[in-house]
């Protein structure tokens with residue numbers, strides 16, 4: 343539908359790119375080293391520093407990061423991996439792609455994150471890992487997760503939306519055995535498509551590096567065939583200046599989030615991080631009963647709201663795993679509001695006024 347006359351659409355996302363990114367891309371084009379060049383390592387160094395880990399391996403996208411983290415841990419046929427029932431489907435898809443079984447566990451609809459008490463109940467002798475999500479950038483209570491599973495169960499972070507977020511001061515993407523980041527345009531740092539695996543385990547990093555590049559090992563042999571999940575230098579160049587100003591980018595998103603919270607806290611359920619944590623604000627997702635109506639009407643008015651994410655048990659691929667009332671409540675009520683640094687106070691007023699009509 344066409345927006346009301348005289349009103350500009352309010353975009354859901356808008357990447358924070360400018361002259362610095364242009365200059366970096368230009369330098370890559372002039373260098374002729376378009377892939378497997380020095381920009382990959384430069385980006386990886388910045389990502390590792392941001393997550394407080396020793397190694398980062400740049401890959402084609404966040405889904406590739408998740409896939410390689412699962413493969414590098416040796417997860418395959420006969421293994422179970424616990425995943426939240428409310429998440430972007432890639433979290434579970436990669437487990438299936440590796441030949442293992444994603445075991446859905448319900449979420450707490452108030453935080454959108456795993457209900458850790460239910461993680462404990464879902465662990466079996468086959469459980470190899472928990473692929474835990476910091477959904478929309480809200481840090482999951484990592485200590486609670488750690489105490490819910492036996493020490494031989496690996497904890498992996500789907501930190502696709504949590505670059506910049508901190509759990510008790512510690513960067514997300516650096517909490518588990520490995521972290522998986524995405525640089526999709528709706529994330530805080532974007533390369534268009536891109537991602538990274540973060541870890542302080544040198545062997546795991548070496549495996550991810552090998553699996554990213556056909557399975558070719560340092561002696562030029564292939565023991566385990568893999569695919570090509572590399573990230574081109576051109577794209578790394580786009581991410582580098584953003585990683586350098588990650589604090590600024592997070593401050594800008596936090597300012598928008600606070601602007602929404604001020605306007606909406608008495609109107610709908612608004613998102614927040616736990617006390618002492620730093621929200622990464624990948625998305626600002628409110629909860630309201632009349633979500634469907636709000637979604638349709640506001641979109642028709644040019645306000646690009648979006649669903650939060652998916653309830654996996656409602657997708658054909660993941661049916662018949664039981665009841666997930668938390669994921670249902672999250673899916674039925676979650677609405678993501680426009681979130682990017684170009685939003686003005688007038689935009690925030692307009693979005694908030696739009697939402698208030700459905701509260």
Ligand SMILES: *Cc1c(COP(=O)(O)O)cnc(C)c1O
Pocket residue numbers: 403404405406429430432433475477478500502503524525526536537
């Ligand atoms: C964005 C996202 C992904 C997928 O990342 P891509 O780069 O789009 O492949 C996976 N999980 C979560 C939680 C995400 O937010």
